[in-house]
Amino acid sequence: MGQQLLGARVLVEGVGAVWKYFLRRILILIPVLFGISAVLFTILVMAPGDPFEELATNPNVPPEVRMNLRAKFGLDDPLPVRYARWVAAMVRGDWGFSFVSRVNVDTLILQRLPTTLIVLGSAQLLAILIAVPIGTYSALRPYSIFDQIATTLAFIGFSLPTFFTGLLFILLLSIHLDWLPFIYRSDISATGWRWYWEHVRQAIMPVAVLGLAQAASMTRFMRASVLDVIRLDYVNTARAKGLSEGITLVKHVVRNALIPVVTLVAIQIPTIFGGAIVTEQIFRVPGIGSLLISSILANDTPVVMAVTFIFSILVLVSSLAADMLYAWLDPRISYR
Amino acid sequence: MARVASEAVAGKLAIAAGQPRTSLWQETGRRFRRHRLAMVGAVILLALVVAVLLGPLVWRVPINDIDFKAKLKGPSWSHPLGTDDLGQDLLARMLYGGRISLAVGIAAMLIAISIGTAIGAISGFAGGAVDHSLMRITDMFLALPGLPLLLLIVYLFRDSLRKTFGPELGIFILIVAVIGGLRWMQVARLVRAQFLSLREKEFVESARSLGARPFRQVVRHILPNSMGPVIVAGTIDVAAAIIAESTLSFLGLGFPPDIPTWGRILFDAKDNLDFAPHWAMFPGTAIFLTVLSINYIGDGLRDAFDPRKVLGK
Numbered sequence: 346m347g348q349q350l351l352g353a354r355v356l357v358e359g360v361g362a363v364w365k366y367f368l369r370r371i372l373i374l375i376p377v378l379f380g381i382s383a384v385l386f387t388i389l390v391m392a393p394g395d396p397f398e399e400l401a402t403n404p405n406v407p408p409e410v411r412m413n414l415r416a417k418f419g420l421d422d423p424l425p426v427r428y429a430r431w432v433a434a435m436v437r438g439d440w441g442f443s444f445v446s447r448v449n450v451d452t453l454i455l456q457r458l459p460t461t462l463i464v465l466g467s468a469q470l471l472a473i474l475i476a477v478p479i480g481t482y483s484a485l486r487p488y489s490i491f492d493q494i495a496t497t498l499a500f501i502g503f504s505l506p507t508f509f510t511g512l513l514f515i516l517l518l519s520i521h522l523d524w525l526p527f528i529y530r531s532d533i534s535a536t537g538w539r540w541y542w543e544h545v546r547q548a549i550m551p552v553a554v555l556g557l558a559q560a561a562s563m564t565r566f567m568r569a570s571v572l573d574v575i576r577l578d579y580v581n582t583a584r585a586k587g588l589s590e591g592i593t594l595v596k597h598v599v600r601n602a603l604i605p606v607v608t609l610v611a612i613q614i615p616t617i618f619g620g621a622i623v624t625e626q627i628f629r630v631p632g633i634g635s636l637l638i639s640s641i642l643a644n645d646t647p648v649v650m651a652v653t654f655i656f657s658i659l660v661l662v663s664s665l666a667a668d669m670l671y672a673w674l675d676p677r678i679s680y681r
Numbered sequence: 682m683a684r685v686a687s688e689a690v691a692g693k694l695a696i697a698a699g700q701p702r703t704s705l706w707q708e709t710g711r712r713f714r715r716h717r718l719a720m721v722g723a724v725i726l727l728a729l730v731v732a733v734l735l736g737p738l739v740w741r742v743p744i745n746d747i748d749f750k751a752k753l754k755g756p757s758w759s760h761p762l763g764t765d766d767l768g769q770d771l772l773a774r775m776l777y778g779g780r781i782s783l784a785v786g787i788a789a790m791l792i793a794i795s796i797g798t799a800i801g802a803i804s805g806f807a808g809g810a811v812d813h814s815l816m817r818i819t820d821m822f823l824a825l826p827g828l829p830l831l832l833l834i835v836y837l838f839r840d841s842l843r844k845t846f847g848p849e850l851g852i853f854i855l856i857v858a859v860i861g862g863l864r865w866m867q868v869a870r871l872v873r874a875q876f877l878s879l880r881e882k883e884f885v886e887s888a889r890s891l892g893a894r895p896f897r898q899v900v901r902h903i904l905p906n907s908m909g910p911v912i913v914a915g916t917i918d919v920a921a922a923i924i925a926e927s928t929l930s931f932l933g934l935g936f937p938p939d940i941p942t943w944g945r946i947l948f949d950a951k952d953n954l955d956f957a958p959h960w961a962m963f964p965g966t967a968i969f970l971t972v973l974s975i976n977y978i979g980d981g982l983r984d985a986f987d988p989r990k991v992l993g994k
Contacts, residue, residue, distance in 0.1 A: 380821040385833075392837035500980075504973035506924045508931045508944075509965040512951055520955045612823065619828030619928070626932055627951070637829060638932055641836045653833045656826040664824065 363672055366679035370668045374661055381657045386428050435654055441647035450651045454633060461632030464551050465621050471556030472563050480567025481599055502561025507620045511554045511627035525550055528629050551628045555620050566609045570602040604675050611667035615660050712985040719981020722974035729971055733779035742773040763959045774941040781942045782923050785857055789922035792861025794915045797868025805876025806899055823866045834859050835934055848937050860925045868914050875907030909986035916979035920972045927968050943968050
């Protein structure tokens with residue numbers, strides 16, 4: 346009974362520590378977010394071009410009108426004031442109006458965001474499902490045939506740029522074999538199961554391209570990490586106290602080996618989002634990545650700024666998620 | 682330290698055995714040559730560099746020679762890599778584009794390691810508040826979304842730079858500066874870590890006690906000994922910069938159409954995959970081979986610079 350109580354207390358304290366850790370991570374992120382917004386704002390201010398430039402060349406608009414417009418939109422205010430106003434607008438979700446689509450930017454982005462997140466999330470899941478078992482098995486039999494093939498494939502995989510893999514997939518699976526559609530459609534007319542099936546089918550290639558690229562580097566990290574962990578004393582202890590090989594592997598080796606892997610993957614998060622832009626563009630997935638490219642090509646500045654801002658926030662949120670995963674894998678971290 | 686010690690031991694052994702002493706760099710080169718795949722990578726990369734440098738002197742077909750009769754043809758004797766939709770010779774275009782892709786990679790790498798080494802060195806040598814604030818800035822840059830930011834900057838600045846420096850040079854400067862400016866963080870962290878450990882080492886301490894000024898301590902003693910990881914990171918950065926430039930061009934936002942970098946050729950080719958696959962395969966393979974061989978070279982250098990490997994052998 347007493348032991349149970351003690352266990353419960355440790356658990357409560359543990360949960361408390363995790364929450365404190367979570368709060369601390371968020372507090373660390375706030376200055377980073379301000380730093381990133383300052384970088385974005387600086388780029389915007391330094392950029393040449395005036396939103397009212399066209400009015401300057403228009404002889405029908407007197408200069409006073411232009412000056413009044415500038416004053417009304419606050420373009421002549423001191424920089425700190427403009428920065429504060431810009432950050433406030435960004436935080437409120439007041440991102441302006443798309444010149445091209447004729448809707449509010451936040452509506453546009455909210456329409457596109459779920460697709461990006463689903464594709465990226467499935468790709469990450471695919472990468473984990475490939476990398477963890479293959480990396481672990483490679484490390485258990487280092488320099489075996491399996492390990493050599495897996496290591497070489499991983500090296501090739503992470504040297505292949507996503508845009509080339511995407512084209513190779515289209516060439517092989519869509520054009521030669523005609524198995525999969527190479528254009529992502531959001532207006533599929535089928536109903537019921539058929540509708541789901543068509544959605545899955547068209548997502549296979551983008552998810553595979555992103556997932557395999559991610560899996561390649563993750564496999565290398567996993568292999569190196571398992572090699573480090575496997576010869577540690579607590580693994581021998583686990584075996585010596587009679588745990589089965591499977592339980593030793595899953596609970597002691599893999600779990601501990603994942604800790605450095607999470608750190609390394611967290612550093613790569615910005616790259617992962619970069620890959621998402623490329624794959625969305627190749628397969629015409631209607632996500633925020635292809636929205637970014639199309640609005641750049643259409644000179645739609647409010648959308649470009651907002652999407653870049655959203656990408657920054659997504660990077661920060663994912664690194665927060667990585668931190669939480671880290672705390673779950675290694676509870677000692679939340680006590681520091 | 683282990684490296685210095687084992688060097689000394691190896692040197693003494695070599696002297697004892699009557700062999701000539703090898704320097705640290707010779708030793709590193711020897712270890713690099715033992716890495717088979719890195720050597721294969723070095724040979725392939727060398728072949729590619731020689732091809733893009735000397736190729737246009739041998740293969741004198743102009744890159745913009747339009748010939749509609751020969752458009753979208755596969756490889757043949759008159760066009761070894763086939764032609765594109767305007768009948769332009771792909772071999773000539775690839776050789777020309779390869780120069781730009783490699784130049785972008787190397788220039789961006791040089792910018793990245795210069796900024797990274799400077800920030801890492803200041804941070805690691807100064808310590809204290811300077812170190813803390815520089816590392817916060819580094820962390821912030823690491824959290825920046827690279828590709829979206831690259832696209833944003835290119836979008837906002839390309840027109841004015843094009844006006845100032847001309848279409849080719851303007852976009853080159855922009856791309857190189859931005860890619861380099863967004864990739865220095867890893868080098869800064871590596872250099873800082875090296876500085877933190879090296880500045881407490883005995884040989885630096887003895888230089889200090891002999892009255893060497895901080896600048897001399899850094900330039901003469903600490904910096905040369907912290908170059909190993911920087912060279913490895915710089916190698917990988919060349920590959921990353923080539924991929925970044927190709928990605929930009931592939932998205933249609935890099936070099937203009939009349940400058941056929943490998944990524945740009947791929948961008949033009951991607952809508953003709955079904956009837957002219959060769960058009961995409963050649964530039965794609967070129968990017969892939971370059972990146973793969975650079976990565977293998979980086980892997981070999983990492984092993985060659987790793988002092989633990991010396992003790993193992």
